[in-house]
Amino acid sequence: MKRGTPLKQRASRLLKSYQLYLFVLPAVLYYVLFHYVPLYGIQIAFKNFLAFKGIAGSPWVGLEHFERFFRSFEFTKIILNTIKLSVLQLVVGFPAPIILALMLNQLMHKRFKKFVQTVIYAPHFISTVVIAGMLFLFLSPDTGMVNKLIGLFGGEPVFFMGDPDWFRPVYVLSEIWQNTGWGTIIYLAALTTISPELHESAVVDGANKFQRILHIDIPGIMPTAVILLILSTGNIMSLGFEKVYLLQTPLNLPSSEIISTYVYKTGLVGAQYSFSTAVGLFNSIINFIILITVNQIAKKASNTSLW
Known part of the structure; x- marks a missing residue:
C-alpha cells in the first residue's frame, strides 16, 4: 500500500489537472511528430541513400559526404556568405526593435501610438x-522608384539585384522593414513590467527622458534582450531560405549562395539526398555549439540564460 500511495496521488493530480495536459498535448504531438520522428532520417547523412533500398537498406559510407563538402571549392564561399549575412543581420537588425520599442514607449498620445504600431x-x-517582387520592382534599374530618385539627383542607375555587393544591404534592410515592428511587441510587453514608481522617483530627482531610458527602461528589458540575443545567435547559421532564394539572380550568386539554398539545390533539385543531409546536419551542429557557447557566456556575464 505504501508503494501505491504515491502513484495514486500522482493519478489524482493528473485527473484534477487533465484540462491543462490536454491543452499542452497538441504542442507536444507537433514537436514529437515533426521534430523528433524525422530525426530517424539523419542517418542517411552517413549512408549512400538509395530510394529503392530505403533508409535502413542503404549502404553506410561513414563521413564521406562531410569530407566531400569540406573539400568542395564552394565550401569557403558558402560558409563565409552565410556568416557575413547572418552577422550583418544580427548586428543591424537586433537593436532595431529595442530602439523602436523604447521610442514607442515614450509616446503619450494613445491614438497616435496605436496608428504608428499598426503601420x-x-x-x-x-x-x-x-516582398521579393516589390524589391525587384522598386529597385529595377529602368523603372524602379529608387533609381528614379537617384536619377533626379543626377546619379547613375544602380542594378541593385545584379550587384553582389548590394545583395546583403538589400536583404538586411528589407528584413528590418518587414520584421522590426513585429519584434517590438516583446520589448513593449517587457517595458510594461517596469514599475511606474521608478520613473516617478527619477522625475522627482530631476532625471530627463533620456536618463530614465538609459537607467530604468534599458536595464528593465535587458533580461528579455539577452534571451532573444541567445536565440538569435543560436540560429546564426540558419538564415531563412525562402527570401534569400527568391532574391537570388545569376549575377549576385557570389554573395547570395548560402547553406540553406545550397542544400535545396543539391538535395531536392540535384537529388543528392545523402550529401544535402550531411550539409544540413553540419549546419545544425554548428548552431548547437554556438547556442551553448553564447548561453554560457551570457550566464556568466549577466546571470541570464536559457538554462
Missing part, C-alpha cells in the same frame, strides 16, 4: 514572395 506591424503580414 510598423503591417509589413510583417506581407508574404515573402510579395
